[in-house]
Amino acid sequence: MNSTEKLQLIFSKHLPPNSIPYCLDLWVKNGFNFTVTPSRKTKLGDFRWRRDSSRQTITINGTLNPYQFLITYIHEVAHLHTYLHCGIETAPHGKEWKSTFQKLMIPLLKPEIFPKDILIPLSRHMRNPKASSARDLFLTKELSKYDLNNNSSQEVFLADLRPGSVFEVQGRKFRKKETRRTRVLCEEIPSGKKFLISQLTKIKPVED
Incomplete structure (x- = not known):
């Protein structure tokens, strides 16, 4: 099995079927090392540039659902194209990257x-893409419906919880206070310590 066939096999396990030829073509035109990794809490994927190598590396979490995997793949390929055409000094998520990301995503929209429930917020997101699609509340909510481990009906997004409500996350109990842009001020129970938690955090509501 050659490299193209191996990558096609990987894509068949992680991407929407109709997107595979396009994604494979992007790899053929600008070859790069591609690795599917275990889940990472701080990132969905990454692009690694090495000045001493002619072949760069893209990695993506293997636990992502097919639609999130596809968006992340194009996001990282956009980094590769931006650095190849604009230079390594270009801002990681500057106007050059945004323009490249938009151009690469157009054939997939x-x-x-x-599915329609993702396509609508995704099209809106692509008008001015953020550094991470995970920062887009509406898009993240729709994408989460297709998560591979979406088997906890008790979990909701912190953004959907009313102020004053009590919830648990990672074995700790908090009370939701006020929303500050993309994060929520929360008070730990019983210590009373205050923390800013992302409104996109999945939490479990509990009785006060």
């Missing part, structure tokens, strides 16, 4: 690739 259709119902043959994404």
Whole structure:
């Protein structure tokens, strides 16, 4: 099995079927090392540039659902294209990257690739893409419906909880206070310590 066949096999396990030829073509045109990794809490994927190497590396979490995997793949390939055409000194998520990301995503923004409930917020997101799609509340909510481990009906997004409500996350109990942009001020129970927690954190509501 050659490299193209190996990558095609990987894609068949992680990508929406109709997106595979396009994603494979991006790899053929600008070859790079590609690795599927275990889940990482701080990132969905990454692009690694090495000045001493002619072949760069892209990694993506293997636990992502197919639609999140596809968005992340194009996100990282956009980094590769940006650095190849604009230079390594270009801002990681500056206007050059945004323009490249938008251009690469356009052929995929259709119902043959994404279901309608994702396509609508994704199209809106791509008008001015953020450094991470995980920072887009509405897009993240729709994508989460297709998560591979979406088997906990008790978990909700912190953003959907009313102020004053009590919740648990990672074995600790908090009370939700006020929302500050993308994070929520929360008070730990019983210590009373204050923490800022992402409004996109999955939490379990509990009785006060």
